[in-house]
Amino acid sequence: MLSECDIPKYWYNVIADMTNKPLPLINPGTKQPLKAEDLYPLFAKACADQEMNYTDRFIDIPDEVRDMYRIYRPTPLVRATGLEQALDTPAHIYFKNESVSPVGSHKLNSAIAQAFYCKAEGVTNITTETGAGQWGAALSLAAKHFGLELAVYMVKISYNQKPYRRSIMQTYGAEVIASPSMSTKAGRKVITERPNYQGSLGTAISEAVELAMQTPNCKYVLGSVLNHVALHQTVIGMEAEKQMEMAGEYPDVIIACFGGGSNFSGLSFPFLRHNLSGEKQTRFIAAEPESCPKLTRGVFQYDFGDEAGYTPLIPMYTLGHDFSPANIHAGGLRYHGGGAIISQLKRDNLVDAVDIPQLESFKAAALFARTEGIIPAPESSHAIAATIREALRAKVEGRAPVILFNLSGHGLIDMSAYDRYFANDLSDYHVSDDEIIALTSKLEKIV
Secondary structure: OOOHHHOOOEEEOHHHHOOOOOOOOEOOOOOOEOOHHHHOOOOOHHHHHHHOOOOOOEEEOOHHHHHHHOOOOOOOEEEOHHHHHHHOOOOEEEEEEHHHOOOOEOOHHHHHHHHHHHHHOOOOEEEEEEOOOHHHHHHHHHHHHOOOEEEEEEEHHHHHHOHHHHHHHHHOOOEEEEEOOOOOHHHHHHHHHOOOOOOOHHHHHHHHHHHHHHOOOEEEOOOOOOHHHHHHHOHHHHHHHHHHHHHOOOOOEEEEEOOOOHHHHHHHHHHHHHHHOOOOOOEEEEEEEOOOOHHHHOEEEEEEOOOOOOOOEEEEEEOOOOOOOOOOOOHHHOOOEOOHHHHHHHHOOOOEEEEEOHHHHHHHHHHHHHHHOOOEOHHHHHHHHHHHHHHHHHHHHOOOOEEEEEEOEEOOOOHHHHHHHHOOOOOOOOOOHHHHHHHHOOOOOOO
């Protein structure tokens, strides 16, 4: 078992080992690649520098960040023997349990780092968006720890579906605003055009960016998609690699749910470096919702990270920044695009993706709860469903692979969703080809 002395001292920067580097972020006005200093008005300088770092394989974790990591890290690696028995599979199934953090998810790994960098720069206020509320809760705790004032734009459907996540953020001292709101130009535009719109992460990002740019001594902080967020999350995989070695096994398949890519990157990238060097041949599977299938059915193109077009253009698999996701309960996965790193890896066939229907994810979640005792978040349930698919396939094919997945959060504040599932009051949502074509055909063709 790892001790707090084994908390990683470095984050792993996978870009340094990639043969095909991610394409650069682009200024939407000039169509020129951005430099780190172009991002300084919006992000903490250290985060902007990390975003553009394509050369350093390992980046030091500040002592102040590691000190706060000690509250909950290292997180457990658990063999899911109960799930194995229920599936009657020869596969060995392990999960990294990030749900043990004080806020119940992996999101704290980057929230601590970004809040620290903002505080070190003398910033007093920060803004962010949140889907299901996992990221907002994590940043609320980190902001309070470092003495920062935080405003969170929470996607309206989740604001109403998950009131206790909102309560957690408020308990830590954050201001929480349902998005779209009347407090920003971007929000007012959406409400005027679509009065009953229940929101998206794209809209919430627009509002948070706008507020940050209009508020003195304020920075924008985000929970997924960009390179520096993926970097901070690699503490997950760095620990898991040591823990798998202690268990005497090495994963043949690594699985995590996928919204913008934070927890998938965090678990996968440290193991992926061995594939990139030719030492291993692990499969990496991103499990996204059937209702938001950017990796499985989107197009690779430059697109905005938000709905209003405030962000730089990002090279990614996307459904179009105007995509309106269905109101599924996995609010953290309702995002129109994937990060630049993941998208390039997918483009190079170094990672795979599957889409999971909502009902299949809840069925998997219920089985996991009954066999392992942990009620998973709806987001994590997509990874569990993909794991079950792999384990059952191994049974049919007579193989005994080692499967590792990321339990990125618990579902104890999502019980209303489980109530609806058991009452047969949830549905699957399928996006038509015509809708995807209509939205992506409007994107400016830069690549």
